């Protein structure tokens with residue numbers, strides 16, 4: 510056997526120190542939870558053996574809970590801690606709805622009662638406005654009631670898949686872990702998605718393990734006419750697997766089942782009929798894994814907010830930026846009376862599908878493919894519109910807001926799925942002369958820390 514002499518300086522120049530264990534890992538202490546932080550975890554301070562106060566983050570707790578915790582791992586500026594004993598629970602503690610809530614990383618706040626939960630989401634919107642420079646009294650006047658999607662309403666989900674010696678798992682990752690958990694009584698998903706999940710577990714159990722093991726994730730969207738399923742795998746399916754998947758799609762009445770390996774384009778394995786969603790009675794085909802608002806109720810709340818703003822603004826020329834396949838586009842063009850809409854989107858597939866539906870319906874919509882991060886509509890181009898609507902991904906719409914600040918129209922409607930970038934974008938627009946007139950918080954990710962915000966902005970008259 511060869512013996513390798515390692516030069517300790519060869520790689521980093523300095524001799525490696527033996528790793529020293531953090532003495533606080535494993536330390537136990539009683540704590541009283543002070544507040545629920547932005548991610549839904551409880552925040553508290555424990556007294557360390559040296560007398561210093563150490564920040565801890567604890568899952569599944571509420572303000573006022575007294576628990577004994579063990580520090581488990583460094584997390585940001587503090588430690589993630591696990592409950593080892595419940596001493597007293599706050600009166601607002603609600604029994605969680607799913608049996609696997611404590612283990613599952615999908616929900617953060619199932620244990621909060623409905624009223625406190627509503628208040629917590631409202632405060633999240635309020636904090637975003639305060640950070641955007643709005644004063645507290647104005648923020649309270651601006652924020653409408655939170656529109657919360659009910660349990661069992663989420664119409665799209667990405668399930669992680671693990672097929673191994675311990676069984677078949679199709680579900681979500683555990684809290685701060687890579688372990689995939691089955692979620693047989695998930696309370697947030699539509700029943701159609703739940704039925705698919707358990708049928709898919711059975712299907713994978715019936716497959717040769719070598720092939721089932723290739724499947725890593727499965728994304729499911731409930732379109733208006735059935736399920737659209739996209740399987741992410743590490744290798745192509747063989748002929749048997751293709752036939753089995755096609756038979757599975759038939760028995761489960763799946764509209765389309767596609768397969769995707771890495772960054773390669775997805776490939777339909779069973780295309781029984783094209784998944785469609787309707788906006789203002791116009792049917793639009795959707796792409797495998799393509800964007801759709803997470804719940805019908807959330808989409809309805811956002812579209813209603815857009816429509817009531819239209820009544821007040823009465824625009825003639827509208828720009829719908831980051832339009833996707835048109836959740837707002839058709840409402841902007843067709844609700845009440847017809848208006849000209851320029852719909853802008855960078856995803857080529859969404860552009861093609863929207864273009865198709867526009868052509869079929871003869872709607873007054875021009876669809877433009879453009880990257881609005883690199884090439885926002887310029888102040889000069891914006892002069893053609895009397896209303897701009899934007900609904901960017903989590904990164905927000907900084908470049909576009911900078912152009913709006915210079916030359917945007919009187920009215921802007923902003924939709925955001927990330928309070929942090931919402932705050933930043935609102936600051937830019939306020940510095941450019943816009944005032945926020947109304948904010949509607951929309952909660953499509955029940956019991957999570959996510960929040961969507963809809964805002965009406967108007968340029969201050971000189």
Ligand SMILES: C[S@@+](CC[C@H](N)C(=O)[O-])C[C@H]1O[C@@H](n2cnc3c(N)ncnc32)[C@H](O)[C@@H]1O
Pocket residue numbers: 800801802831832833834835836837853854855856859879880881882883900901902926
């Ligand atoms: C939150 S979704 C909103 C889609 C649509 N408004 C809806 O409600 O269904 C954000 C959209 O922005 C698109 N997008 C992402 N980056 C973009 C970019 N740089 N330029 C233009 N569109 C982009 C995505 O493809 C996606 O369709």
